Amino acid sequence: MRDARRSVDVPASVLAITLAIMVVLVALSAYSLSEVQSINRRLSSLSSSVSNINNTIMPEVSAKLAYESEELGSLLSGLNSSVSYEVSRLNSTIKELSVSLRFPVEIVDALNETVFIPSAPTRVVTLDPAATEDVIAVGAAGQLVGIDNNSLIYLPPPFNYTVNKLYENGSIKNIGSTYTSPSIEAILSLRPDLVIGTAGWGYNNYIASVLGQYGIPVLLLPSYNSLSDVYESIIMVGEATGHVQQAVSTVERDSELMASLESRLSNYSPVSVALVSWINPTYVTGGGTFQDSMISLAGGVNVFENSTGWPVISAEEMLNSNPQVIIVMSNGGLFNETSLIQWLSSSIGPAYENISAIKYGRVYVVEGWYESLLSEPAVLLPYGVELLAEVLHPQAFNITQPPGVISPSTLSLPGATS
Numbered sequence: 001m002r003d004a005r006r007s008v009d010v011p012a013s014v015l016a017i018t019l020a021i022m023v024v025l026v027a028l029s030a031y032s033l034s035e036v037q038s039i040n041r042r043l044s045s046l047s048s049s050v051s052n053i054n055n056t057i058m059p060e061v062s063a064k065l066a067y068e069s070e071e072l073g074s075l076l077s078g079l080n081s082s083v084s085y086e087v088s089r090l091n092s093t094i095k096e097l098s099v100s101l102r103f104p105v106e107i108v109d110a111l112n113e114t115v116f117i118p119s120a121p122t123r124v125v126t127l128d129p130a131a132t133e134d135v136i137a138v139g140a141a142g143q144l145v146g147i148d149n150n151s152l153i154y155l156p157p158p159f160n161y162t163v164n165k166l167y168e169n170g171s172i173k174n175i176g177s178t179y180t181s182p183s184i185e186a187i188l189s190l191r192p193d194l195v196i197g198t199a200g201w202g203y204n205n206y207i208a209s210v211l212g213q214y215g216i217p218v219l220l221l222p223s224y225n226s227l228s229d230v231y232e233s234i235i236m237v238g239e240a241t242g243h244v245q246q247a248v249s250t251v252e253r254d255s256e257l258m259a260s261l262e263s264r265l266s267n268y269s270p271v272s273v274a275l276v277s278w279i280n281p282t283y284v285t286g287g288g289t290f291q292d293s294m295i296s297l298a299g300g301v302n303v304f305e306n307s308t309g310w311p312v313i314s315a316e317e318m319l320n321s322n323p324q325v326i327i328v329m330s331n332g333g334l335f336n337e338t339s340l341i342q343w344l345s346s347s348i349g350p351a352y353e354n355i356s357a358i359k360y361g362r363v364y365v366v367e368g369w370y371e372s373l374l375s376e377p378a379v380l381l382p383y384g385v386e387l388l389a390e391v392l393h394p395q396a397f398n399i400t401q402p403p404g405v406i407s408p409s410t411l412s413l414p415g416a417t418s
Contacts, residue, residue, distance in 0.1 A: 102242050109236070110199035110222035111208075117194060117217050120242045125187055126151065127178045127197030127204050130223050133159050133378035134234055135196060137250050140241035141166065146190045149177040156369035156380060156416075178202040184210055192216055194240060198223050198233075198377065223377035226293040227258070227385075230377050250379055257382045258297065261389055264396050265299040271392045273300040274323040274357070275374070279335050280343045281312045290377040298388035299396075300325070315347030319355055325392060326357040327406075329374065330367045337363045337404065364391050367407040373416070383416040 104118045125146035126132040132151040135144060136159050144166060152174060155163055166172045173190060176183040179202035187195065187207070195211055197204035199220040208218040219240050221233035231251045238247020273295055275285040285291040286307035295302045303321035304311065318326075328340055340363065344352035357363050366374060366387075373384035390397045390411060403410040 102239075102244065105239055107219060107236055107239055109220045110224070111205070111220055113220075115217050115219045115240070117219075117240055119193075121192075121194035121217075121240070123190060123192045123194070124241065125175060125190055125192040125195045127175075127182075127195065127207060128201050129154055129372065130198050130201075130233075130376045130378040131196045131221060131237070132163065133376060133380065134221070134223075134237040135241065136162050137379040138234065138238045138241060138243040138247040140237070140243050143241055144172050145192065146173045146175045146187060148182075149174055150179065154369075154372055154376075156372040160369070178204055178207065182207055187211065188214065194219065196221065196237060196240065200224050224290060225288055226290055227297065227381060229290065230379070230381050231255075233377070234379060254379065254382045258385065261297070261382075261386055265389060265393060268299050268393045268396055270299055270301045271325055272303050272321075272323045272356075273325040273327060273388075273392060274303050274318065274321060276326060276328045276335075276340065277310060277375070278331065279328070279339050282314075282318075282343065283310045284313050286311050290381065291374065294374070294381065294385050294388055297385045298392055300388065300392045315344045315352065318344065319348055319351055322354075322356050324356045324360075325362045325364070326355075327374075327388070327391065328363065328365045329371055330365050331371070333367065336365050363404070364402060365405050367405055368409075370407055370411075370413075373413075380416060383413050386413055386416075387411070 103120050104116065107115045107117070109115050122143055123145045124135060124140065124143045126135055126144065127148055129148070129151045132144075132147050132155065135141065141162050147163065147167075151163060152167060163172070167174070173186065175186040175190070178197065182203040184207065188211075193216070195207070195216055195218045197207065197218070197220055199205065199222060201224075204220060208220055211218050219236065221236060222229045223233040231254070234247050234251050234254075235244075238244045238250075275291055275295065277283045277285065284304050284307075285295070285302060286309050287302065287305035288308045289310065292302050292305055303323045304313065304317075307313075326340065328335055328337065330336060341352065341358070344355070344358075352358060370387060373380055373387055387406065390399060390413075391402050391406065394400070394402050
């Protein structure tokens, strides 16, 4: 059988060509590799050069950019400051113009006198703490040049902070106490273009009559009998100083608090109370006063409401009126519960123990600037009503038992200092 495989004879010329091609390919491979290596070396060199350039140039570029950024930031800051300053000046000018346009004004005061204020006052003197509070509350603190001594001592926060700052930097002067020794000379030396006080308090009415002879407008406020008088006083001060809108806002804020208190106390029965302002001789709050109004608004009944003003009472009258609660003003620490009991005991003996407030431990002493809340018919009066309400109806405020000494450190009144 013949073999299927056949021998193939490859010509020598083909072998030679194949060998030549292989040699060429090897040569080309070697050349390509050399070129690649050369390119890599060149790239490495280029990378090194770029790195050297970065190391040399970039710090300068970065420093330059930082400098330019700082300059730009400084320019922008200066521009913002200039813009803010100009805006502030514009706002001040608009405010001053708005105030000026409200004048002249005529206001009928508590004495039914028409007070004419020809232009926006810039030198205002106040005669009592309530008037000072009202002026500051409506935003006219910067117009004050003089205040009474009691305002320097007894104002509650935040008004005391404002007064102390103005007094320390010399912006306002002390004119003396309008309750004991008013100084007409001190007032005149301040060259006031408006004097504000509360009608019927201290020497205010007398001062008004004297200053009127010098042609100085004197506005006496009707903050004497009720909460509505206080509201009217705030509006009058706003009109007199050119701050009507802030006065309206202040009254609205106080009205909101009073509405909230009324709602909170709606389901509680009134509690009889005696508010003692001084002991031996013993002065109490009578009817027809702002404090009598405060007691009613706080859910109480004033046991001395049939007497007017602030009458002096006897121990027998306190026994017969038999209040469920007695609130004593400490007058800066002069009086406390012991002072009350000593007075009662010395007058009526052991019978004082039958007074309901004493029998059931409901005698409270008010101390610190909380006294101002109950004694000044001004913008913080609604917080005085809240204080009385918390004492008379503690359960309405989730209070188990009010402390015997009522002060800012023992009983909280949220919002009273805002």
